[in-house]
Amino acid sequence: ELKKEGKTRFDLGRELFIKRVWQWKKKYGDIILEQLKKIGASCDWSRTRFTLDKEYVKAVETAFLHYYKKGWIYRGKRVVNWCPRCRTSLSDLEIEYKEEKGKLWYIKYKIKNQKSKTKNFITVATTRPETMLGDTAVAVNPNDKRYKNLVGRHPPTTQVILPLAKREIPIIADKLVDPKFGTGAVKITPAHDLTDYEISLRHNLPIIQVINEQAKTTKEAPLPYQGMRVLEARKKVVEDLKRADLIEKVEAYSHQVPHCYRCQTTIELIPSEQWFLKMGGLAKMAQ
Ligand SMILES: [Zn+2]
Known part of the structure; x- marks a missing residue:
């Protein structure tokens, strides 16, 4: 969507970018869930979580800190697939x-x-x-x-x-x-x-x-x-x-x-x- 406007996430900065993510989620999030239901996924939908929900973010931070304190988390250089426009690494x-x-x-x-x-x-x-x-x-x-x-x-x-x-x-x-x-x-x-x-x-x-x-x-x-x-x-x-x-x-x-x-x-x-x-x-x- 940003590309259509000729922008990247670096033009927006962190705050505005996160705002845009929420806008996108409102627009498409429900469609994705409805599609999942249509293809027959049977889940407890009352416990649906989005990756930016407060509780979800807290859980990720807690787990990260837990592993970090144990010394299991580390940083290192690795050759990755990289998109020079999105400026992000991509999985295979x-x-x-x-x-x-x-x-x-x-x-x-x-x-x-x-x-x-x-x-x-x-x-x-x-x-x-x-x-x-x-x-x-x-x-x-x-x-x-x-x-x-x-x-x-x-x-x-x-x-x-x-x-x-x-x-x-x-x-x-x-x-x-x-x-x-x-x-x-x-x-x-x-x-x-x-x-x-x-x-x-x-x-x-x-x-x-x-x-x-x-x-x-x-x-x-x-x-x-x-x-x-x-x-x-x-x-x-x-x-x-x-x-x-x-x-x-x-x-x-x-x-x-x-x-x-x-x-x-x-x-x-x-x-x-x-x-x-x-x-x-x-x-x-x-x-
Ligand atoms: Zn890209």
Whole structure:
């Protein structure tokens, strides 16, 4: 509703926003309850509660405080689905995937201290070249024979020079890498991809957040790429890679792109401060 008026909840501020929520609830709340009755839900409707009812809020606060005092509630960074317009995280169920015709860029990362004259580069394929600014590794499948001579030692000894950012990052082996995708070598961007995030935890890779809550590049990106919208950054990254002759080829590529179910904005994956509840103690009580 706010979008129709060209506003966001940040234009309203907290007080006015809550007022609007109540207006909405008055208008639609009863319809939702009537629909539930129609589809046959048999509940004690005299005890209906809305999430902003005083008693309900009090119950949530009490439970939160109870867990907090026990030390079971904590905050931590986690990569979440994020809508840059609603500025909120979304669960996997709140995302709609749409097929989009994109591109697959094959980018050459220079291998450090490589003696061979023919294979000085490892090539990774990506649909989102701008995220390479936050890469902290290149990964291959441990069973991929093509890369056998580059991995397998602990800690990883082969380093590549990340183009544009000019940082050194390791080549690692992880079973989550699909050898059939692109060249079988993939870039690992823990801050902006869920699989990469999982891989980064296993290999103790740093997390470099180059895209923020407004879908703009951050100060952790190299200077020439800071403060840009994602698509602007993509354009500049591709141009600069081309100029440096680091793009091997570009292929047309259709893939599923996640969108916000409320406003259809393209979802970004970003690390966000979230509340967590330790389940250990609760699980014991349930046994
Ligand atoms: Zn949205």
